[in-house]
Amino acid sequence: MKTAQITRILIGLALVLAVSMVIPMPPAHAASRNGACDSGEFCYYYNSNNAGSISDFPAELLSLANYGTDPATCYVFMTKGRSGYNQCIKNSAASVWNRTSETVIVYYNSNYDASVASQAVAPGFKGNLSSQLKNNNASHRAQSTGEPPAHPGPYPPVVRTLHQEWAGEGKCLDSDYTGEVYMIDCNGGNYQKWIMYKRVGVGGEDPMVIQNVQTGLCLDARDRDWNTTEDVYTHPCNGGERQLWHDLGAGLDLREPGVRARLMNDYYNNCMNALSRGTDGVKWWPYLGDTCAPDGWGLQWWSRRV
Incomplete structure (x- = not known):
C-alpha cells in the first residue's frame, strides 16, 4: 500500500509540474498592474463608455x-471576465480614464508621433477616445516629460520655442487649453514649447506638424474670416492639410539652430504674421492675412529660441 500511495503522489506531482509548464506566464511588466483603474493611474478600456x-x-x-x-510580451487588457481580456491594447482601446494629476497625450502612431492624430486627455477625464483615436491608440506620453525620446526616420521630432523677433522687441508663440494662440514675453514654459514633426513625402516638401507640449494640441488654421485675425489656433491633432506648415527659405529648417524662416500654412498658402492688438501692449496675435512676402517682411520671420 505504501508503494502504491507513493506512486500516486509522484504521479500527481508530475501532473502539477506539467500543467504549470504549459500555462503562459504574463509579461514581466504586468507585475504592477492589476486590471483595476486606481487613483494615480491612466487607464484604457476595451469598450466605449468605460466598459470592458x-x-x-x-x-x-x-x-x-x-x-x-506579440501576445506573449505586449501590454494587454487585464480585467478578467470582461470583453477584451488578455488582448493586446495597441489599436484596441475605445475609452480612457485619466486618474492622474497631469495631461496624458494618446498618439495614433508609436513613438509619440502626432503627425496623423493625437488626443490630450486632461486630468480626471473619463470617457471615449475621439473618432480618430478610437481603436487607433499606439503610444501615450505624460505631457510633463517635455522632450520626446528618439524617433525613427530621417527627421526626429524636436521641441522648439518659436520666437517672433519683430513683435514688441521679441515675443514667443504661446497657447492654452482653449485653443487660443498668441505671443507674449518669452518665459521658457511648456505652453511656449512646440514639438515639430516632419511629414516625409507629404505635399512633396516634407511639411511640419507643430504640437504644443503642454496642451497636446496642434497648430491649425480656421475657416477664413476676413474681419478677424483669430484664424490661427490649436486643435486636436488630425494630420489634415490645415495643420501642415512649411518653413520657407532655401534649405531652411526651423528645427535647426540659428535659422530664421517664414511659416506658410499648407491649406491657405499664406504665411503666419504677427499683429499687435489691444491697448495693454502685452499680447500679440498671429494671423494668416497676408501672402508670403518675397523679401521676408519682418513680421513673418520666426526663429527658434531653444
Whole structure:
C-alpha cells in the first residue's frame, strides 16, 4: 500500500509540474498592474463608455512609446471576465480614464508621433477616445516629460520655442487649453514649447506638424474670416492639410539652430504674421492675412529660441 500511495503522489506531482509548464506566464511588466483603474493611474478600456476589460498604467508607465503586438510580451487588457481580456491594447482601446494629476497625450502612431492624430486627455477625464483615436491608440506620453525620446526616420521630432523677433522687441508663440494662440514675453514654459514633426513625402516638401507640449494640441488654421485675425489656433491633432506648415527659405529648417524662416500654412498658402492688438501692449496675435512676402517682411520671420 505504501508503494502504491507513493506512486500516486509522484504521479500527481508530475501532473502539477506539467500543467504549470504549459500555462503562459504574463509579461514581466504586468507585475504592477492589476486590471483595476486606481487613483494615480491612466487607464484604457476595451469598450466605449468605460466598459470592458481595463489596461491600467501607474506613474512609472505614464509614458510608453510602443505597446507591442506579440501576445506573449505586449501590454494587454487585464480585467478578467470582461470583453477584451488578455488582448493586446495597441489599436484596441475605445475609452480612457485619466486618474492622474497631469495631461496624458494618446498618439495614433508609436513613438509619440502626432503627425496623423493625437488626443490630450486632461486630468480626471473619463470617457471615449475621439473618432480618430478610437481603436487607433499606439503610444501615450505624460505631457510633463517635455522632450520626446528618439524617433525613427530621417527627421526626429524636436521641441522648439518659436520666437517672433519683430513683435514688441521679441515675443514667443504661446497657447492654452482653449485653443487660443498668441505671443507674449518669452518665459521658457511648456505652453511656449512646440514639438515639430516632419511629414516625409507629404505635399512633396516634407511639411511640419507643430504640437504644443503642454496642451497636446496642434497648430491649425480656421475657416477664413476676413474681419478677424483669430484664424490661427490649436486643435486636436488630425494630420489634415490645415495643420501642415512649411518653413520657407532655401534649405531652411526651423528645427535647426540659428535659422530664421517664414511659416506658410499648407491649406491657405499664406504665411503666419504677427499683429499687435489691444491697448495693454502685452499680447500679440498671429494671423494668416497676408501672402508670403518675397523679401521676408519682418513680421513673418520666426526663429527658434531653444
